[in-house]
Amino acid sequence: MIKAGIIGATGYAGGELVRLLMGHREAEIVWYGSRSYIDKKYADVYRNMFEIVEDVCRDDNLEKLAGEADVIFTATPQGFCASLMSEEILSQTKVIDLSADYRIKDVAVYEKWYGMEHKSPQFIKEAVYGLCEINREQIRGARLLANPGCYPTCSTLSVYPAVKEGLIDTATLIIDAKSGTSGAGRGAKVDNLFCEVNENIKAYGVANHRHTPEIEEQLGYAAGHPVTLNFTPHLVPMNRGILITAYASLKKDVTYADVKALYQKYYEKEKFVRVLDEGVCPQTRWVEGSNYVDVNVVVDARTNRLIMMGAMDNLVKGAAGQAVQNMNLMFGLPESMGLELAPVFP
Amino acid sequence: MIKAGIIGATGYAGGELVRLLMGHREAEIVWYGSRSYIDKKYADVYRNMFEIVEDVCRDDNLEKLAGEADVIFTATPQGFCASLMSEEILSQTKVIDLSADYRIKDVAVYEKWYGMEHKSPQFIKEAVYGLCEINREQIRGARLLANPGCYPTCSTLSVYPAVKEGLIDTATLIIDAKSGTSGAGRGAKVDNLFCEVNENIKAYGVANHRHTPEIEEQLGYAAGHPVTLNFTPHLVPMNRGILITAYASLKKDVTYADVKALYQKYYEKEKFVRVLDEGVCPQTRWVEGSNYVDVNVVVDARTNRLIMMGAMDNLVKGAAGQAVQNMNLMFGLPESMGLELAPVFP
Amino acid sequence: MIKAGIIGATGYAGGELVRLLMGHREAEIVWYGSRSYIDKKYADVYRNMFEIVEDVCRDDNLEKLAGEADVIFTATPQGFCASLMSEEILSQTKVIDLSADYRIKDVAVYEKWYGMEHKSPQFIKEAVYGLCEINREQIRGARLLANPGCYPTCSTLSVYPAVKEGLIDTATLIIDAKSGTSGAGRGAKVDNLFCEVNENIKAYGVANHRHTPEIEEQLGYAAGHPVTLNFTPHLVPMNRGILITAYASLKKDVTYADVKALYQKYYEKEKFVRVLDEGVCPQTRWVEGSNYVDVNVVVDARTNRLIMMGAMDNLVKGAAGQAVQNMNLMFGLPESMGLELAPVFP
Amino acid sequence: MIKAGIIGATGYAGGELVRLLMGHREAEIVWYGSRSYIDKKYADVYRNMFEIVEDVCRDDNLEKLAGEADVIFTATPQGFCASLMSEEILSQTKVIDLSADYRIKDVAVYEKWYGMEHKSPQFIKEAVYGLCEINREQIRGARLLANPGCYPTCSTLSVYPAVKEGLIDTATLIIDAKSGTSGAGRGAKVDNLFCEVNENIKAYGVANHRHTPEIEEQLGYAAGHPVTLNFTPHLVPMNRGILITAYASLKKDVTYADVKALYQKYYEKEKFVRVLDEGVCPQTRWVEGSNYVDVNVVVDARTNRLIMMGAMDNLVKGAAGQAVQNMNLMFGLPESMGLELAPVFP
Structure with missing residues (x-):
């Protein structure tokens, strides 16, 4: 025990x-x-x-x-x-x-x-950066584990295969993120009162949110060169959930099937990353309460861009769930122990 | 299996x-x-x-x-x-x-x-009425089980000890109920659209809601005589949860401690009914996603009334969770198997 | 000016x-x-x-x-x-x-x-109690005006004709109220954070809410004798709106039409009190942003009770709107000046 | 009349x-x-x-x-x-x-x-395209007026000065939009039920939303050449409001003050377009119920991009309000008649 x-x-x-x-x-x-x-x-x-x-x-x-x-x-x-x-x-x-x-x-x-x-x-x-799907082996031996931020977890996993495989021009990468309000913490602030958040959406931390360099560093490892990108978070009137919509120019002429195959190469065996069927957009309600990240892409031939999307529960895979997943790895337990929770809907 | x-x-x-x-x-x-x-x-x-x-x-x-x-x-x-x-x-x-x-x-x-x-x-x-905490023994042998309605489950459990012990005048009993929208089902109706439910509260089925006779029947068994009461449900802009606020005149001169002891007599050993501490009002958020019913009372000496409150997840203890609890009883399994879920918050 | x-x-x-x-x-x-x-x-x-x-x-x-x-x-x-x-x-x-x-x-x-x-x-x-529909004449001459509380405004207007006409037994009166969160004010408190209020409903101030004696006093004037009642407010996950559901035993054998006529006697000429059609329950969304109070009743022959309902925007008729209505009266202006706002929906 | x-x-x-x-x-x-x-x-x-x-x-x-x-x-x-x-x-x-x-x-x-x-x-x-701030003169003489779409109104007004002045490279323009649910209409569809929209955010119409060519056409007029862009709408659990977050690479080396001056050149005299103070992000709650569009920008020197933001009530400036504004122009009335509504908050 x-x-x-x-x-x-x-x-x-x-x-x-x-x-x-x-x-x-x-x-x-x-x-x-x-x-x-x-x-x-x-x-x-x-x-x-x-x-x-x-x-x-x-x-x-x-x-x-x-x-x-x-x-x-x-x-x-x-x-x-x-x-x-x-x-x-x-x-x-x-x-x-x-x-x-x-x-x-x-x-x-x-x-x-x-x-x-x-x-x-x-x-x-x-310290080992605890994004399990990417750093699994180093995590097993860690004494000090840096559990990833909520936005970086969802952003990195949504974009990683495309960057790693050189599919997109990282200089064009833009990540537009949306988060439920539990991400803002439990501190008593006027800005987080019910009447201020409800019936509202806003961007915040535009061009200076602290999760930006974390995402850039992780994607830089994947790319093999430094990555600079725009990351813009938004506050959504819901308790839980993060949605990522990322845009980048394609460097190759690809179909959806091509990109899907590439994502499956990285995620097919990953229990907690689900690559959705063609045409299905990730939604936060389908992962709520669970450790899953749902990802998918759209190839836009008109603009030659890849649109990458990911949905996740910010408190589970974005915080506590991933921490438990890391604990399991660090103690030699089955990685999903205690995390076999089906998403709660509605 | x-x-x-x-x-x-x-x-x-x-x-x-x-x-x-x-x-x-x-x-x-x-x-x-x-x-x-x-x-x-x-x-x-x-x-x-x-x-x-x-x-x-x-x-x-x-x-x-x-x-x-x-x-x-x-x-x-x-x-x-x-x-x-x-x-x-x-x-x-x-x-x-x-x-x-x-x-x-x-x-x-x-x-x-x-x-x-x-x-x-x-x-x-x-058919056996499957309110586990009250009909446990009959449920074990049932072939055909009538799983209780969501409102009747929360109403009955909130009020049962007071009725059973003759503490209140059932002729004065009024149950004012509030429910999340999942109780209205998944049918495509204008009344249940997001923009119609959000930022709104209303009563419905006033004086004629179908759960009324079910509650009256169950409380009638507890009272030992027919019970007629008012039951008024309200639609609340949230997904899950039922809250019951019930009012009745006291037949005895009692303190909170007296009533608490009486509720504990029935619920102390019940895993899924939690009698809260004095002064704590049940809230739906504290039971969401779980099979718990949280109950408590307030003794109002000014009006000589007992105010009984209960909170529950309508889809769990109010439907699927109680159904599984009944299944466990009917198949001789531990009653809480598969239901050991801590409530999800926030 | x-x-x-x-x-x-x-x-x-x-x-x-x-x-x-x-x-x-x-x-x-x-x-x-x-x-x-x-x-x-x-x-x-x-x-x-x-x-x-x-x-x-x-x-x-x-x-x-x-x-x-x-x-x-x-x-x-x-x-x-x-x-x-x-x-x-x-x-x-x-x-x-x-x-x-x-x-x-x-x-x-x-x-x-x-x-x-x-x-x-x-x-x-x-000081003059500024419930315009009831104290209009005294308000005109006031120097110091006590603007009514939000709950007392909606409660009193919903119940007033029935009490004034001796239709109900005031000793049996119970008022179950539901309010949006703007009623809790703009102070930075954990309890009013988005994640604490959203997806939740709770009662608060049970048997001791400060608006109780205010309602009792006003209804006492209407009844001609002291009134003691139960008033229980609930917090609803929405910004604006108050809904009142009140219960009392009937002293006379009446039909809906009888009670409707009685309510119309008091409200037919009142611009800001709308007595709804038979069978229509007041909903807060239909008054949002406006100075209206929507009221209606149900006669429950089974229980011999009258169920009285009222919906109102707590920030308008429940606070600022009524204050302006009072200002208009006190300065000899048309009572509805500046308040001719149709409710905003959705 | x-x-x-x-x-x-x-x-x-x-x-x-x-x-x-x-x-x-x-x-x-x-x-x-x-x-x-x-x-x-x-x-x-x-x-x-x-x-x-x-x-x-x-x-x-x-x-x-x-x-x-x-x-x-x-x-x-x-x-x-x-x-x-x-x-x-x-x-x-x-x-x-x-x-x-x-x-x-x-x-x-x-x-x-x-x-x-x-x-x-x-x-x-x-037919005249009724974006009042841009086509005012043609609108005055119109018999047949095409009232702009909600997304195109907010998108175009947020981006127009930057495109018109050649500040940004339109080939890099990406518009990420978020809308309240009233934009989905009042049709009875499962996808728009309260329990499906609440506690959720999703993208939809990715790379194929019908408002895309409308935005492209209008920005093309401003640019003086065809514009192709990405437009991605998202559904937000709120009734009203559209928020636009647009990204494009800068063609010139500019400060915030430079861009602000340029936006003011177009909007200083426009009653319904408010260019916010530096550092203030548009939020939908600040325009709800009104005909205003709030816009602002952030210059991101790290990525050499301009981030353009706009917030608007989709039912007012995005539909009915703009229609009335157009009617006023077409009938020679003061443009803001009937639209002098301060935003409702909270």
């Missing part, structure tokens, strides 16, 4: 981790960390867990927790995990960091986009 | 049955019946099941299915199940009917409220 | 006042008071007013404003208006208070339900 | 026309055409109009109506208006067609994208 500790257990991603780990037969949660609710019953904060979780919330003492847990999930604000990381911690436990602290290999890029000093750059090199 | 057939597999309740049975380790679905989509891949109708369900939809041949399945779920319009039921079917298989056909013991009451002739009244007496 | 000042112009009710007064040809806004946004452009807070309102937000100096405005609207938290009211202010200007400070005549009742001391009880007697 | 007839008065655009014309002091509606509801009271279909509109719905007899009305609005399915148009009609009345029948000058393009034969191509040349 894997002993798991969660730092940040009362955010939306932390709450989803709790839900998923409650259904995982080889893991048990030993620490519900939540700075805001110390000593409060977890089920008094997340009442869905009434009579399911009996524990109280504890502080975010990473060092103490390292001695009690086999794996620590940090679902915390940027900079938190990096500020506390140490060799001592990593020598005692594995760490799966859901924040961005170890995702970007170039510390200068991190510091520029996140506007903060990185407090433990010595661990960046060691 | 229980072989299960579903008639009406492409309605919302049918779809939820498919989701739940996919996660049930002692059951497998052998028949996806759907008159509207015969020969179409099930996953082309419910794309959440892409790469999970490979079968095609079949017709609604109850007789043929009876020979192939150990249990048949009928998630069909009123009158359908009754029109096809026969001793031959029941001698070969068990039937769990999610429609109202066998819920009401007095056929005249059924025919009056439903406005149709009952085609197989000879089976009404045999 | 009436010079109007608004204290609390950046709350939802204040914002709606701005919208309505922009379309009022005999009024102009001279003061946009907002403690939270002093010196900020109003249109930077409410961007719908970009290029429409050029002013900046000012503080909440009631005394100074009294010298500049013909009428002051206070859309402020409970206690604020009462704490600053003075004869000097009222001798210079009229005040329409959208808070509860002067709604309740018995100061002990106010202080008990609101849990605060009333700072200017000497003005309570003078 | 202008006598206006509406064909298709019970669709969402038709309903919005009714709302707007009820508030227009120089127009009155003489004909509520609705094939589906002939002889039914209009207010029984759109109950927001109860006690406001007393008329019954009539058939869609364009010839008869031509003799009774000064202007006819056709808010009807594609092909309907073209199939009935005649010189006789146009010699008696003005026609404002809200369908696509006369928007596209090249009949072959129309027939290819719409998949139907054009029944009156002889009127295409005469």
Whole structure:
């Protein structure tokens, strides 16, 4: 039985981790960390867990927790995990960091986009970027895992085969993303009030969203050269879900069948990436509550562009689900253990 | 392995049955019946099941299915199940009917409220009303099970202990109910279009909703005398969830603690009924996707009334989840098998 | 041209006042008071007013404003208006208070339900309760107007004729109310975040909501004796709208036509109260953005109860619209000036 | 007083026309055409109009109506208006067609994208494309007006100055659009049910949406050469609103201030186009219920692209509001008469 500790257990991603780990037969949660609710019953904060979780919330003492847990999930604000990381911690436990602290290999890029000093750059090199479908082998041996961002997960998986195979001109790549509101977190802000989000759609972080360099780095590895792209997220009046619509110019004359074959080459054996049938557009409702990413493409001969689409639950494959998938890999368990959840509809 | 057939597999309740049975380790679905989509891949109708369900939809041949399945779920319009039921079917298989056909013991009451002739009244007496927490023992031996309506499940469980113990004057009982839109089904009607339901709330079926006599009958058994009450459902702009707010005059001078003790007497050992802490109102979000019913009460000394509240997922405990719970009982399996799902939030 | 000042112009009710007064040809806004946004452009807070309102937000100096405005609207938290009211202010200007400070005549009742001391009880007697359809004549001469609460407006108008005419037993009266989320205000609270409200319904303030004594007082005047009732509000995932479902036992043997005639006696000439056709239930979508209240009843012969329903936009007839209607009366203008807005659908 | 007839008065655009014309002091509606509801009271279909509109719905007899009305609005399915148009009609009345029948000058393009034969191509040349801000002068003299599509209105106005001034490379232009569900019409389809749209976002009509050639044609006029672009609409779970996010490579080295000045050159005097302040992204909630289009841009130096954004109410500026604006121009009235509505928030 894997002993798991969660730092940040009362955010939306932390709450989803709790839900998923409650259904995982080889893991048990030993620490519900939540700075805001110390000593409060977890089920008094997340009442869905009434009579399911009996524990109280504890502080975010990473060092103490390292001695009690086999794996620590940090679902915390940027900079938190990096500020506390140490060799001592990593020598005692594995760490799966859901924040961005170890995702970007170039510390200068991190510091520029996140506007903060990185407090433990010595661990960046060691950290493994946990996009399971692409980095599976390195993940198995990781001590420190950088769990990918929600937008980067969906963006990268939607575009990866086309970039990897040199099908598209990466200089023309534009990613237009749409996200449900749980991605904005559980902080009490006027902008995230029901009446402000409901009956509304808006772009935000235009040309400067922090997930941009993460996507560029991952696609750069696939392309074999640096990639610079536009990434524009939008806030959608729904709880969960991310939809990616990506555009790029084709470098080859291809049919839908050609591109489909190429996507299947990468994803046919991947349980959690579903390449849809021709003509079917991904929709977030078809993946809600599950660890699936649904992808598909349209070849537009008129404009010579490939339109790549992906849909995903931002809290599952975009956060907690992928973290569990990474945990499974790191502990030698079947990759989909605890994640065999059919999407909930409607 | 229980072989299960579903008639009406492409309605919302049918779809939820498919989701739940996919996660049930002692059951497998052998028949996806759907008159509207015969020969179409099930996953082309419910794309959440892409790469999970490979079968095609079949017709609604109850007789043929009876020979192939150990249990048949009928998630069909009123009158359908009754029109096809026969001793031959029941001698070969068990039937769990999610429609109202066998819920009401007095056929005249059924025919009056439903406005149709009952085609197989000879089976009404045999049919067991499947409110598990109340009729558990009879359910175990049932061949023909009448799965309770969504409103009656939540209403009855919210009010049952107070009625059973003679705490309230049933002549004063008023049940004001609120439901998400999946309760209205998947038929293409203008009234259920997004733009008609969104940003709106309305009452409907005022003083004549068909679930009224079902609730009255069940509470009548608890009271030991006939009960007549007001039941008013409202349509809420959300997908899932039912909330019950019930009012009745107290016959005794009681405190919250008294009533709580009385509710615990009935529900303490019930996994799926959670009596909340004092002062906590049930909310549908805390039970979404799960088989739980959350209940609580407020004693209003000013008006000498008891206010009873209950929240539930209409598609789970209100339909498919309770059907699976009944199946488990009927086949001697642990009652919660396949239903150990923590509520999904947000 | 009436010079109007608004204290609390950046709350939802204040914002709606701005919208309505922009379309009022005999009024102009001279003061946009907002403690939270002093010196900020109003249109930077409410961007719908970009290029429409050029002013900046000012503080909440009631005394100074009294010298500049013909009428002051206070859309402020409970206690604020009462704490600053003075004869000097009222001798210079009229005040329409959208808070509860002067709604309740018995100061002990106010202080008990609101849990605060009333700072200017000497003005309570003078203040006129501004439910236009009922208190029209007194409103015309008022200096200090207590604008009714949202729930009390819809509740009272839905029930008034039945109480006034002695049709129902007020001892049996139960009001089950449902409100959109704008009623909860624009404060940054976790409970009002999109992901907490969306896909959810809950009761709140059960047996202790502050609007209860206000409704009881108004209905008490209609009945000619004290009224004690149950009032239970619910939070609905929509921006605007209040729906009332009220229940009471009939004291007379009546038909729908009888009750309809009685309601028409009071409302036939009222522009803003629409008595719907038989069988039509009020829905919030049909009044959104307008000053209408739609009401109707069902006579339930089975239970001998009258079910009374009302739908209204909580920000218009429930707050800003009624405030403008009161202003019109107080200044001798046509009562519907600036309020001739057809409901917006969808 | 202008006598206006509406064909298709019970669709969402038709309903919005009714709302707007009820508030227009120089127009009155003489004909509520609705094939589906002939002889039914209009207010029984759109109950927001109860006690406001007393008329019954009539058939869609364009010839008869031509003799009774000064202007006819056709808010009807594609092909309907073209199939009935005649010189006789146009010699008696003005026609404002809200369908696509006369928007596209090249009949072959129309027939290819719409998949139907054009029944009156002889009127295409005469028809004026009613994008008021761009074609104002031609509109004044029009007999037959092609009211622009919702997406084309928002897309064109968001991008027009950049194209007209040669700022961007039109070969790189990509328009990613998001729309509320009222754009899908009031037809009873499973895909538009509440439970299918709510908690979901999807792209549709990818690479083949019918508004594509309309946008291309209009931007082609601005560019002075043919324009081919990608246009991808998405369905958003909200009632109203369109948001455009457009991307194109810059041909010049410019700052935000440069581009802003250029947009102001075209829009400074336009009442209904608001160029927002630097850094402010358009949001649909800030224009809801009004005739405004909010636009803004971001210059992305990293990628050398211009990101152009626009927000609009699809039923107002995207349909009925623009139709009224066109009517005003065609009848020599002040252009904004009846459209001086501040956006409704929240």
